[in-house]
Amino acid sequence: MTHHSPPPPAMGCNNAPVLKERGQHEVFCGLTGIIWLHRKMQDAFFLVVGSRTCAHLLQSAAGVMIFAEPRFGTAILEESDLAGLADAQEELEREVDRLLARRTDIRQLFLVGSCPSEVIKLDLSRAAERLSARHAPKVRVLNYSGSGIETTFTEGEDACLAAMVPALPDTDARQLMMVGALPDVAEDQALELLARIGIDNVTVLPARHADAQVGVGPNTSFALTQPFLGGTHSALERRGARHIPAPFPFGEEGTTAWLRAVARDFGIDQARVDAVIDAPRARARKAVAKAAETLSGKTLFFFPDSQMEIPLARFLTRECGMEAVEVGTPYIHKALVDPDLELLAEGPVIAEGQDVEKQLDRCRAARPDLTVCGLGLANPLEAEGMTTKWAIELVFTPVHFYEQAGDLAGLFSRPLHRRDRLRLEAAE
Amino acid sequence: MKLAVWTYEGPPHVGALRVATAMTGLHYVLHAPQGDTYADLLFTMIERRDHRPPVTYTTFQARDLGADTANLFKTACEAAYERFQPQAMIVGASCTAELIQDDPGGMAETMGMPIPIIPLELPSYQRKENFGADETLFQLVRRLAEPMARTETITANLIGPTALGFRHRDDIPEVTALLEGMGIKVNVCAPYGASPADLARLGAAHFNVLMYPETGEAACRWMERELDQPFTRTVPIGVGATRDFVAEVADITGLEPRLDESRLRLPWYSASVDSTYLTGKRVFIFGDGTHVATAARIARDEMGFEVVGLGCYNREMARKIRALAKEFGVAALISDDHLDVEAAIAEAAPELILGTQMERHTGKRLGIPCAVISAPVHVQDFPARYSPQMGLEGANVIFDTWVHPLVMGLEEHLLTMFREDFEFHDAAGPSHHGGAHVPRDAADAPGQEAPAEAGNVIWLDAAERELRKIPFFVRGKAKRNTEAFASERGLGEISVDTLYEAKAHYAR
Numbered sequence: 001m002t003h004h005s006p007p008p009p010a011m012g013c014n015n016a017p018v019l020k021e022r023g024q025h026e027v028f029c030g031l032t033g034i035i036w037l038h039r040k041m042q043d044a045f046f047l048v049v050g051s052r053t054c055a056h057l058l059q060s061a062a063g064v065m066i067f068a069e070p071r072f073g074t075a076i077l078e079e080s081d082l083a084g085l086a087d088a089q090e091e092l093e094r095e096v097d098r099l100l101a102r103r104t105d106i107r108q109l110f111l112v113g114s115c116p117s118e119v120i121k122l123d124l125s126r127a128a129e130r131l132s133a134r135h136a137p138k139v140r141v142l143n144y145s146g147s148g149i150e151t152t153f154t155e156g157e158d159a160c161l162a163a164m165v166p167a168l169p170d171t172d173a174r175q176l177m178m179v180g181a182l183p184d185v186a187e188d189q190a191l192e193l194l195a196r197i198g199i200d201n202v203t204v205l206p207a208r209h210a211d212a213q214v215g216v217g218p219n220t221s222f223a224l225t226q227p228f229l230g231g232t233h234s235a236l237e238r239r240g241a242r243h244i245p246a247p248f249p250f251g252e253e254g255t256t257a258w259l260r261a262v263a264r265d266f267g268i269d270q271a272r273v274d275a276v277i278d279a280p281r282a283r284a285r286k287a288v289a290k291a292a293e294t295l296s297g298k299t300l301f302f303f304p305d306s307q308m309e310i311p312l313a314r315f316l317t318r319e320c321g322m323e324a325v326e327v328g329t330p331y332i333h334k335a336l337v338d339p340d341l342e343l344l345a346e347g348p349v350i351a352e353g354q355d356v357e358k359q360l361d362r363c364r365a366a367r368p369d370l371t372v373c374g375l376g377l378a379n380p381l382e383a384e385g386m387t388t389k390w391a392i393e394l395v396f397t398p399v400h401f402y403e404q405a406g407d408l409a410g411l412f413s414r415p416l417h418r419r420d421r422l423r424l425e426a427a428e
Numbered sequence: 429m430k431l432a433v434w435t436y437e438g439p440p441h442v443g444a445l446r447v448a449t450a451m452t453g454l455h456y457v458l459h460a461p462q463g464d465t466y467a468d469l470l471f472t473m474i475e476r477r478d479h480r481p482p483v484t485y486t487t488f489q490a491r492d493l494g495a496d497t498a499n500l501f502k503t504a505c506e507a508a509y510e511r512f513q514p515q516a517m518i519v520g521a522s523c524t525a526e527l528i529q530d531d532p533g534g535m536a537e538t539m540g541m542p543i544p545i546i547p548l549e550l551p552s553y554q555r556k557e558n559f560g561a562d563e564t565l566f567q568l569v570r571r572l573a574e575p576m577a578r579t580e581t582i583t584a585n586l587i588g589p590t591a592l593g594f595r596h597r598d599d600i601p602e603v604t605a606l607l608e609g610m611g612i613k614v615n616v617c618a619p620y621g622a623s624p625a626d627l628a629r630l631g632a633a634h635f636n637v638l639m640y641p642e643t644g645e646a647a648c649r650w651m652e653r654e655l656d657q658p659f660t661r662t663v664p665i666g667v668g669a670t671r672d673f674v675a676e677v678a679d680i681t682g683l684e685p686r687l688d689e690s691r692l693r694l695p696w697y698s699a700s701v702d703s704t705y706l707t708g709k710r711v712f713i714f715g716d717g718t719h720v721a722t723a724a725r726i727a728r729d730e731m732g733f734e735v736v737g738l739g740c741y742n743r744e745m746a747r748k749i750r751a752l753a754k755e756f757g758v759a760a761l762i763s764d765d766h767l768d769v770e771a772a773i774a775e776a777a778p779e780l781i782l783g784t785q786m787e788r789h790t791g792k793r794l795g796i797p798c799a800v801i802s803a804p805v806h807v808q809d810f811p812a813r814y815s816p817q818m819g820l821e822g823a824n825v826i827f828d829t830w831v832h833p834l835v836m837g838l839e840e841h842l843l844t845m846f847r848e849d850f851e852f853h854d855a856a857g858p859s860h861h862g863g864a865h866v867p868r869d870a871a872d873a874p875g876q877e878a879p880a881e882a883g884n885v886i887w888l889d890a891a892e893r894e895l896r897k898i899p900f901f902v903r904g905k906a907k908r909n910t911e912a913f914a915s916e917r918g919l920g921e922i923s924v925d926t927l928y929e930a931k932a933h934y935a936r
Contacts, residue, residue, distance in 0.1 A: 024504070025487045029463025047431075051523040051552060056438040057466045060474075073433045079553045081429055082527070091429040099431065115461045115524035118490065148463025149490040149524070357511060376468030376480065383478030 005253045006318055009345035013310075013327075014338055016350050023355025026376050027305060027330060028392075029148030030156025031114065032061045036396065037160055038071045040181040043107040043210050046072040047099065048146070049092060049122060050114030071106070073099070077116055088120075092127050093134075100139060107138065107210035110160060113145035140210065142167065152330040154228040154306045154395065157181055161205055165235035168205075171215030175201040176262060177241065179232055180225035183398040184208075190225070190249070190401055193259060196276045198268050205232075216241050221265045223258065225249060225400055227340070228307035230333035247339045248308075251315035251405045252284035257339070280402035287406020288319050291413035296321030298369035298416065304328040304354050305374055305391035311340045312372075312394070312408075313348065320409055324348035325366045328359060370416060387415050434786055436741035436764050436804055440550035441522045442467055443560025443643070447568070448518060449481040449591035453623035454568075455514035456483045457505050459497070459525035459532045474807050475592055484508040488525070498530045505536055509543070516572065516624035517541070518564065520548035544624065546571050556764075558642040558716070558742050561590050565619055566646035572627040575655055578634055582681050583613045585633040585651075587659070588644025589620035594719065594803040595817045596620060596640070597810070602819035603637060606664065610677060610686050618647075631655045635680050639663065639818070641718050642742060665722035667694055667730055667823045687820075694823040698730055706732055706831070712778035713738040714761065714769055714787055715802025717745020719817070721752055723782050723801050726826060728756070737761065737776040739769070741784075766790070777905040780834060785809070797833030801826075885914045891922045909934050 031054055034046045048054050055074035075095050080086045092111075100106060109131070111124045124143040131141040144163035146156040161179065176199050178190060187204060194202055203214045205222075218240035224233065227248050237243065246261035247254045256277060263273045300322045302309040309329040316322040324344070328351040341350075351359070356377075363371060364384070371381055371388045378388040389412055399408040441458060448456040449471050458464065465485050471477045486504040488497045505519065519536040533547020546567050550560050565587075584607055589596035597620075604614050615633035616626045630651065636659035638648045648659040658680050664673035671687060678685035697703060711733045713723050717740040727733040739761025740749045746762045753760035761772050770790045773781060781791045781798040785806040791798035800809060801817075816822040887895070898906050906927075913930035914922050 023487065023507075024465070024485050025462045026465050026468070027462060028466055029461070031463070032466075049429075052432075052435060052437075052439040052556065053441075053464065053523045053552070055432045055435045056442065057463065059434055060466055060470055070433060073431050075429045076432050077429060077553060079551075082553055086429070088429065095429055095431050115463070116527055119493070119524055119527045147490075148461040149488065149493065152462060357507070374469070375473050376465055377472075379472040379476060379478055380480045 005256075008343055011346040012342040013344040013346055013348070013350055014341035016341075016346055018332065019349055019351040021351060021353045021355040021358065024357065025152070025330070025354045026303065026356040026374055027354070028061060028153040028374070029057070029115070030146035030151025030153065030159060031057060031112065031148075032153055033146065033156030033160060034058060034072045034112065035061055037157060037181055037206070040208065041108060041206050041210075042208055043105060044071060044110060045099065045103060045106045045108070046110045046112055047096065048072070048074040048112045048114055049117045049124060050074055050077065050112075051116045052076055054114045054116075071103075077120075082120060088122050089127055089130075093131060096131055096135075096141075100135060107140070109135075109139055109141045110163075111141065111143040112156075112160075113143065113147055115147045115149050118145060118147045118149060140167065152304075152307075154226070154308075155231075155331070157226070158229045158231045161229060162231035162235040164206065165216065165232065165239060168239070169213075169215045171217045172219055173201060173215065173217070174219040175203060175215075175221075176266070177203050177205055177214075177216065177220050177222040177236070178225060179205045179222050179229055179236070181206055182225055182400055186398040186400040186404055189403055193276065193280070193401070194262070197259065197263055197273050199262065199266050221262075223262050224336060226308070227311055227333065227337050228331075230331075230336060233333070233336060243335075245335070245339055247314065247343060248311040248337075249400050250308075250311050250408060251319045252281050252288060252402060253319055253343075254311060254315060254340075255284070255401050255405070256281060277402070284402040284405035288409045291406065291409030292320040294413040294416050295370075295409065298322050299366070300324045301363050301366060301368035301371045302327045302329070303356075303359060303363075303371070303373035303377060303391070304330040304351070305372070306395050307331060307333075308394055309372070310337045310344065310350075314340045314344045315408070316412060317345065318343060319405075320412070322370075322412075325368050326351060326359075326362060328352075328354065330354070370412060372412075387419050389415050432765070434766050436766070436784065436786065437556035437558060438467075438470075439523055439552050440555045440557060440560025440563070441520060441548075441552065442470070443557040443562070443590075444518065444520060444548055444550060444564040445471075445481055445483060446557070446561050446590040446592050446643075447564040447619045448483060449477070450589065450619040451482075451622050451624075453515040453625065454482060455508055455512045455517045456481075457501070457508050457517060457519045457532070457536070458483055458485050458522055459501050459520070459530060460485045460487070460522035461524050462487050462489060464522050464524075471591055474805060475810055476807075477591070481591075482512065482514070486525075493528065497525075497528055498535060501530055501532050501535060502539060505539060505541075509541055514543065514624075516544040516546065516568075518546045518548055518568070520550055521552075523552035526552050544571055556742070558744065561643040562646045565590075565644060566650060568619070568624070568627055569630060569647040570650055570654075572624055573630040573651065573655065574628065576629065576631040579613075579615060579632050581613060582611070582683065583615035583633045584677075585615050585630050585636045585657075586617040586620075587636050587638050587648050587651075588640035588642070589617065590640075590643050591620070592803075592805060593620075593640065593643070594716075594801075594805055594809055595815060595822075598814050598816035599639060599818040599822065601814075602816040602822055603639060603664065606670070606674065606687070606819050607637070607677070609688055610674065610681070610683050612677070612681065612683070631657070633657060635659060635677075637677075642716055642744070663718055663722055664818045665719070665822060666726040666826070667692065667820070668725060669722055670819055670823065689820060692820040692823060694730060694827045697827050698732065703732075703831075706834075709733045709780055709834070710736045710776070710778045711780045711782055712736055712773050712776050712787075713801070714740070714773075714781070714783045716740055716742050717749050719802035720749060721745075722817075724752060724756060726823075727782065727830075730823070731827070731830065733780070736778050737772055739763065739772070741769075770794075774904070777902055779902075780830070782830065799830045799833055884920065885911050885922055886920060887922045888924075891924050891927050894924050894927055906931070 128141045128143040144159040216239045220241040223244045247257045249255040249258040313327045326349040519532045536545045651657045662673040664670040674687045741764040750760045788798045910930040
C-alpha cells in the first residue's frame with residue numbers, strides 16, 4: 001500500500017518575510033506550563049517564587065481547579081521580603097523544608113522564577129544549590145524561570161527541560177532521546193512505533209519519575225516532539241547530543257516524516273520503516289479525512305499562543321485542505337520549524353510577536369472561517385460572529401502521532417460543525 | 429513569604445479590573461508584564477462576557493527593563509486613548525510594575541489627555557482583590573462625583589456590584605424591585621453598567637444602597653461625608669434581612685415600609701413538615717464576610733440549622749465576623765489559607781458546608797455536602813437562569829440551593845433505620861445526585877477512622893461495630909468524644925456502654 005502526500009510546495013514559507021510585532025501580547029506566561037508538567041513528572045513539585053498574581057494565574061489557568069492536592073504552589077512574596085526586612089533566601093529555605101516534610105513523596109523540586117523574583121534579582125540558582133545540598137540524595141532541587149518578562153506560555157516547559165539537561169548523567173551509549181512532555185498515551189504509542197522500527201534504546205525527557213535513567217552524551221541523537229523547545233535544543237547540543245531536524249509529528253505526514261528522519265539517523269532502511277507504518281498511516285488518513293470534509297476550503301487565522309502554530313498550519317493546509325490567512329506565533333525558532341515552513345505553501349502572513357489590537361483589526365478584515373486564539377479572545381470573537389478554536393486545548397490534548405491525527409483534525413472541525421448544528425435564530 | 433496553593437482572592441489589580449469591566453466608557457491602562465493578560469479570561473470564560481475587558485496591558489519584557497519601560501507605558505496610554513476613546517481612564521501598576529517604580533499615575537497625569545485620568549495606588553504585596561475593587565470605585569467616585577441638586581422624586585444609587593461578583597448580575601434587578609415597591613427609582617447603579625458620566629451624577633440620589641461592603645463601602649462613606657448621602661447598612665440577603673432593609677430604607681426616606689411578599693416562599697417551605705429533617709442540621713459557614721454574616725442568620729433563624737463554625741477569608745471583615753461568631757457561640761475562623769479552613773471543617777464535622785468553591789472541593793474530599801454562598805466564583809456561579817441572593821426571590825433561591833445537596837427527609841429516616849444496609853447507606857450519597865454508587869466496603873475504606881487503638885484506650889470489637897453504625901459525618905466526632913470521655917475517667921477499654929455513656933454525657 002502506498003500513500004502520497006501532496007508534493008512539497010514550489011515555494012514554501014521558509015524564506016517568507018516575517019511580520020514582527022510588539023505591543024500587547026494576549027498570551028500566558030511560562031508559569032502556565034506547570035499545569036501539565038506537574039502531571040507528567042509524578043514525583044516533582046513546582047514551587048513558584050512570586051506574587052499573588054502568579055498564584056491566581058495558576059489557579060485560573062487550570063480552569064477548573066484540579067483538587068487533588070496539586071504538586072505546585074506559590075511562595076508569595078510579601079512586603080517584608082521586598083523591603084529586605086526578611087532574608088528571602090532564608091524564608092525560602094524555611095518554606096521548602098516545611099513543604100518537603102509534608103510531602104515525603106517529592107523527589108524533584110523546581111524553584112520557578114517569576115516576574116517579581118526576576119525583577120528583585122532573587123538568586124534562585126543559589127537557593128537551588130543550597131537546598132540540593134541539604135536535601136540530597138533524596139530530593140534534587142533545580143530552578144528555572146517561568147516569568148512573563150522572559151517566557152511566553154510554552155517556553156516555560158522549554159526553560160524547565162533546559163534546566164534539567166546539565167544535571168543529566170553522561171553516557172556514551174548510542175541512543176535516541178525523545179524530548180517534550182507528551183500525554184502518556186501519545187508517548188507510549190511513539191515508543192512502540194520506534195521499537196518496532198528497530199530503535200529500542202530510547203529515553204524520554206522529561207521522564208515520568210526522577211529515578212529513570214536518562215543520560216546524554218556524544219552518541220545521543222535527539223528528536224523534539226514540540227516546536228517550542230529551542231532552549232532545550234541548545235542545552236542538549238552543548239552536552240554533545242545531535243539534533244534530528246524534522247517536521248513535527250502532527251498528522252499523518254508530519255508523523256511519517258518525523259519517524260523517517262529518526263530512522264535515517266539510526267541507519268534503518270525505509271522499507272523496514274514503511275512496513276511498520278503502513279497500517280497506522282492508512283488509519284490516520286482515514287480519520288483525518290472525516291474532519292477534512294468540514295475543514296476543506298475553509299480559511300484559517302492563528303493568533304500567537306503555543307508556538308505550535310507553524311506545524312499545525314502545515315497540517316491543516318496540507319492534510320485538511322484549509323487555507324491559512326495568517327499564522328501568528330510568539331517566537332520562531334528557525335532551526336526547529338524550518339522543515340515545517342518548507343512544507344507550508346507561501347501565501348499566509350507569517351507573524352512573530354504580537355500587537356493584539358492590530359492583529360484583531362487584520363482578523364476582522366479577513367473574516368476567516370476559523371480563528372485559533374487564546375481564551376481571552378475566543379468568546380468576544382464568537383460574539384462578533386466568528387468561529388474560534390481555543391488554542392490551549394492543543395497543549396492539553398493528546399494530538400501527536402498517527403492515532404491522534406484524527407482527534408487533532410477534530411479539534412478544528414468541531415467548532416465549525418457546532419456552528420452548523422445550532423439553530424438559534426428566530427424563525428423567519 | 430507564604431506558601432499558597434489556592435487563593436480566595438486575586439491581587440488588587442484584579443479588583444480594579446472587576447470595576448473597569450463592569451463599567452462602560454472607562455478604560456484601564458495597566459503597566460504589566462506579558463502573562464498578566466490571563467485576567468481577561470476570568471471575564472470572558474468564567475463570566476462568559478462577550479466583550480474583552482477594557483484593559484490595555486503594557487506588556488513589558490526583560491529586555492525593556494534596562495531601557496525604557498516608562499516610554500512603553502506612555503505609548504500604550506496614547507494608543508489606548510486613540511483606539512477606545514473612553515470618557516475616563518484609570519491607570520496603575522500590577523505587582524511587577526510596582527517594583528520597577530515607573531509611577532504610571534504621575535506619568536499619565538502629565539500627558540495632557542483631554543479626559544479625566546485616575547491614578548490607582550494598589551499595594552500588591554499587602555492587599556488583595558476586594559481592596560482593589562473597593563479602592564478603585566472610591567477613587568473613581570471621588571474624582572467624578574460632585575454635589576448637585578437631588579432628583580425631585582426619591583432616588584437611590586446601588587453601590588458595589590462588579591464584574592465577576594457572586595450573583596451581582598441578578599441581585600441588581602432584585603434590589604431595584606424592592607426599591608420600586610416603595611416608589612423609589614434607581615439613580616445610578618455603580619460600577620455595574622455605569623459610565624464615568626453616570627458616576628458624575630451620583631450626587632443626585634437621595635441615598636445610597638450599599639449592596640456589597642467588600643467592594644463599595646469606601647465609596648459610600650465618601651459620599652456620605654462629601655455628598656451628604658446616607659447609606660444602608662443592611663444587606664438584604666434572607667427574609668429577615670430583606671424586611672430589615674425595607675425598614676431601614678423607610679427610616680432613611682420617611683416613606684412607608686412596603687414589601688410585597690406574595691411571591692416569597694421560604695418561610696412556608698421552612699415551616700412545612702417536610703422540612704422537619706432540617707432541624708438542627710449542623711452547618712459550617714465560610715466565605716466573604718458579607719455573605720457569611722447573612723448566611724449565618726438565615727441558617728439559624730430561617731432554616732432552623734445549628735451553626736457549628738463560621739469565618740471569612742477577607743481580613744477587612746474580621747471584626748464583624750468575630751462579633752457575629754461570639755453571638756453564635758462559636759470561634760471565628762479568619763484565614764485565607766484553605767488548608768486551615770479544611771482542618772476546621774474536619775474538626776467541626778458539620779452535616780452541611782455553606783462555603784465557596786474552595787469549600788465545595790473540601791466537602792467533596794471529606795464527604796460533606798456543600799452549597800456555595802460566596803465568591804471566589806466558578807463558571808457554575810453564573811447560571812443561565814435568574815438566580816439572585818438578595819431580596820425575596822433571593823431567599824427562595826437560597827432555600828433551594830441549600831437543601832439540594834442534602835439527603836432528603838424520608839430518605840434520611842430510611843438511612844437511619846437501615847444503616848447497615850449493604851447498598852442503601854449514608855456514604856452512598858443522596859439518591860437525587862449523579863455519580864457512581866459506592867459499595868459499602870469502598871466507602872468504609874480500611875484503616876480509615878479505624879478505632880482499634882487510640883492512645884492507651886482500646887476499642888472492644890462490639891463497640892467498634894457500634895461506632896460504624898453512626899452516620900459517617902459525625903462518626904469522627906463521636907469517636908473523639910468517646911475517647912476523651914474514656915481517658916478522662918481513666919478507662920482502658922471502650923465498650924458499647926462506654927460509647928452510649930459518652931453520648932449521654934455530651935448530649936445537650
